[in-house]
Amino acid sequence: MRRRGLDQSDYYRGVRMAPYDLVKELAIALVAVLAVVLILAGVLSSPDEPPVTIQSWAQHAPLDLVATATAELQGQTISSDYGPPYNIDRDAVDHDRPAGASVQAFGPIAPQSWAGVHIPITAASSDVLHPLQLASASDPKLAQALLRYRAAARAQRSTWLSRYAAELGHAHMAGGLPVIADPAAAGPLPTMMATLLLVARSGGLDGLLLQSGHFYQTDYTGPLLFLGDGRYLPGLAHAQHLLGDQWGMMNETGRYPGQAWLWLYTLWYQIPPYSTASNADLLVVLTMGVLSALLLLVPFLPGLRDIPRWVPIYRLIWREHYREARRRPRG
Amino acid sequence: MAEGRRAGGSWTRALRRMIERELPTEHLLPDQEPAYVASWVYVFGVVAIAALVWVMVSGVVLAFFGPQWWHVSPQGHVVNSIHFWSVQLFFIFMVLHLWGQYFGATWRDGRATTWMVGVVVFLVSIGTAFTGYLAQQNFASQWIAVNAKDAINSTGAGAFFNVLNFGQMYGLHVMLLPIVITTLVAVHLVQVRMRGVVKPIETEPS
Numbered sequence: 120m121r122r123r124g125l126d127q128s129d130y131y132r133g134v135r136m137a138p139y140d141l142v143k144e145l146a147i148a149l150v151a152v153l154a155v156v157l158i159l160a161g162v163l164s165s166p167d168e169p170p171v172t173i174q175s176w177a178q179h180a181p182l183d184l185v186a187t188a189t190a191e192l193q194g195q196t197i198s199s200d201y202g203p204p205y206n207i208d209r210d211a212v213d214h215d216r217p218a219g220a221s222v223q224a225f226g227p228i229a230p231q232s233w234a235g236v237h238i239p240i241t242a243a244s245s246d247v248l249h250p251l252q253l254a255s256a257s258d259p260k261l262a263q264a265l266l267r268y269r270a271a272a273r274a275q276r277s278t279w280l281s282r283y284a285a286e287l288g289h290a291h292m293a294g295g296l297p298v299i300a301d302p303a304a305a306g307p308l309p310t311m312m313a314t315l316l317l318v319a320r321s322g323g324l325d326g327l328l329l330q331s332g333h334f335y336q337t338d339y340t341g342p343l344l345f346l347g348d349g350r351y352l353p354g355l356a357h358a359q360h361l362l363g364d365q366w367g368m369m370n371e372t373g374r375y376p377g378q379a380w381l382w383l384y385t386l387w388y389q390i391p392p393y394s395t396a397s398n399a400d401l402l403v404v405l406t407m408g409v410l411s412a413l414l415l416l417v418p419f420l421p422g423l424r425d426i427p428r429w430v431p432i433y434r435l436i437w438r439e440h441y442r443e444a445r446r447r448p449r450g
Numbered sequence: 451m452a453e454g455r456r457a458g459g460s461w462t463r464a465l466r467r468m469i470e471r472e473l474p475t476e477h478l479l480p481d482q483e484p485a486y487v488a489s490w491v492y493v494f495g496v497v498a499i500a501a502l503v504w505v506m507v508s509g510v511v512l513a514f515f516g517p518q519w520w521h522v523s524p525q526g527h528v529v530n531s532i533h534f535w536s537v538q539l540f541f542i543f544m545v546l547h548l549w550g551q552y553f554g555a556t557w558r559d560g561r562a563t564t565w566m567v568g569v570v571v572f573l574v575s576i577g578t579a580f581t582g583y584l585a586q587q588n589f590a591s592q593w594i595a596v597n598a599k600d601a602i603n604s605t606g607a608g609a610f611f612n613v614l615n616f617g618q619m620y621g622l623h624v625m626l627l628p629i630v631i632t633t634l635v636a637v638h639l640v641q642v643r644m645r646g647v648v649k650p651i652e653t654e655p656s
Contacts, residue, residue: 127477127645127646130559130646130649131484131646134484134485134486134649135484135485136482136483136484136485137482137483137484137485137487137488138481138482139480139481139482139483139487140481141479141480141481142479144496145496145499145500148493148496148497148499148500149500149503149504151497151500152497152500152501152504152536152539153500153504155535155539156501156504156532156535156536156539157532159531159535159538159539160528160531160532160534160535161528161531163531163535164527164531165527165530165531165533165534165535166534166588166590167520167521167527167530167586167588168588168589168590169588169589170587170588170589170591170592171589171592201603203603203606203608203609204603204608204609204612223600223604230604230605230606231603231604231605231606231608232606233606234606234609234610235609237609237610238608238609238612337615337616337617337618337620338612338614338615338616338617338618339595339614339615339616340612340614340615343592343595343596343614344596344614346592346596347596352592352593352596355589355593356593356597359589359593361590361593361597362597363597367593367597368594368597368598371590372588372589372590375534376538377590378576378579378580378583379538379541380541380545380576380579381576398604400600400601400603400604401601401604401605403601404601404604404605411569411573414569415566415569415570416566417552417557417565417569418557418561418562418565418566419562424555424557427552427553427554427555427651428555428651430553432553433553433554433555433650433651436489436491436550436553436554436650437486437489437554437650437651438489439485439486439488439489440485440486440489440650441650441652443485
């Protein structure tokens with residue numbers, strides 16, 4: 120017993136057949152598409168904007184790097200209190216909340232927390248203190264500053280950090296180093312951050328941030344989170360129209376098409392309630408999941424599967440067929 | 451009798467008979483088709499496959515020479531440009547093919563799974579392209595990774611699918627996902643050849 124429509128000899132009974140060369144059609148398509156691709160590649164090339172390094176960040180926006188490193192120590196960057204999968208949101212724990220400010224939830228459902236901390240990141244340690252510790256081996260002044268910082272009470276460190284962060288708002292660069300009005304009020308931080316900046320500018324911090332205890336390295340989670348915490352990387356992205364509110368996910372650097380097929384995904388970020396929701400990412404992903412399921416199940420969904428009959432585009436698709444049917448004598 | 455039992459119990463013969471029954475060579479490589487197949491809408495599927503072939507060929511060359519090659523070699527940049535534009539054309543043709551099939555309601559007469567496999571190819575292709583953008587090792591990769599991590603993490607998938615991990619994204623892009631796409635496209639084509647091209651809307655059997 121064959122299912123209806125699956126036996127081609129039955130299905131095509133009474134249908135006029137015509138010669139057809141599948142292999143020739145594919146060969147012609149391969150040559151034609153290759154020709155178009157080669158023309159586009161030859162004339163338009165392809166985008167390749169060089170990556171940002173910690174070194175280039177230190178050279179082009181040194182105060183932003185120092186401010187970001189200070190904020191990492193304060194625990195006030197995106198990655199420092201991100202929550203799963205990178206770390207536990209301390210603020211949420213302290214205030215007995217199920218999910219931190221960075222953890223997106225849909226009502227009581229917070230899938231971000233389900234798998235816990237799988238990729239441990241402690242930004243203050245990995246981005247600032249650990250690199251400085253390594254650099255202090257040949258720098259007694261830095262070693263002393265680090266010792267003072269680590270030995271200080273939490274409240275004292277917090278005071279130094281707050282004052283230094285405030286001073287950075289009015290700082291300027293002189294001799295390649297940040298100059299603040301009252302360095303004494305910031306304790307050891309001016310010494311620590313000056314060294315961090317020097318190491319970063321030399322390119323050393325790029326390597327130190329990738330230290331994982333292995334010789335080979337392919338995981339850039341730490342450095343990318345650090346770059347993302349600053350203003351330099353988003354500033355460059357803004358200039359290239361790549362931010363979320365600039366339809367960023369479907370744009371590309373330069374004047375090239377990007378992932379245009381993400382237009383619907385990107386669209387939601389531009390309109391309320393998605394554009395103003397604190398859990399916008401989760402809402403957009405859920406919405407796209409539902410829409411993808413609808414697309415998948417179109418053959419079974421009344422209404423969606425009937426639209427092609429209501430919109431007579433099929434008459435254009437099979438125009439010759441219908442024209443021939445009209446010409447055919449009735450009987 | 452014993453001969454018959456042996457023949458009936460042979461999985462190999464059963465598979466061969468099923469293939470001969472479901473996909474005889476005249477269906478796999480037909481030299482004639484219904485006259486209504488002479489429509490521009492059928493071109494999009496063929497050119498999408500052609501573009502996919504060039505995506506794969508250029509991708510194999512890029513993978514062979516390694517992820518940094520095309521940044522430093524003029525020849526590598528040309529191959530990357532071929533890869534880039536092949537991908538763009540693949541998506542354009544695939545979307546046109548998808549819309550063409552939708553407005554022809556081509557899931558009719560037992561072809562629903564053909565439509566569904568095609569949609570899965572479309573969705574997996576989006577994921578494959580996404581990992582490709584993350585594996586470029588340039589500014590776009592950095593920004594897309596930093597920007598996209600929040601959406602992936604919000605679903606909980608970020609614990610296992612780390613867009614900031616170049617090694618993971620590169621491995622998925624050059625190995626696993628191309629195998630998935632190639633397999634799904636092959637299944638899609640076999641489904642089309644097994645069932646034949648659906649009739650125009652008003653001539654279908656009542």
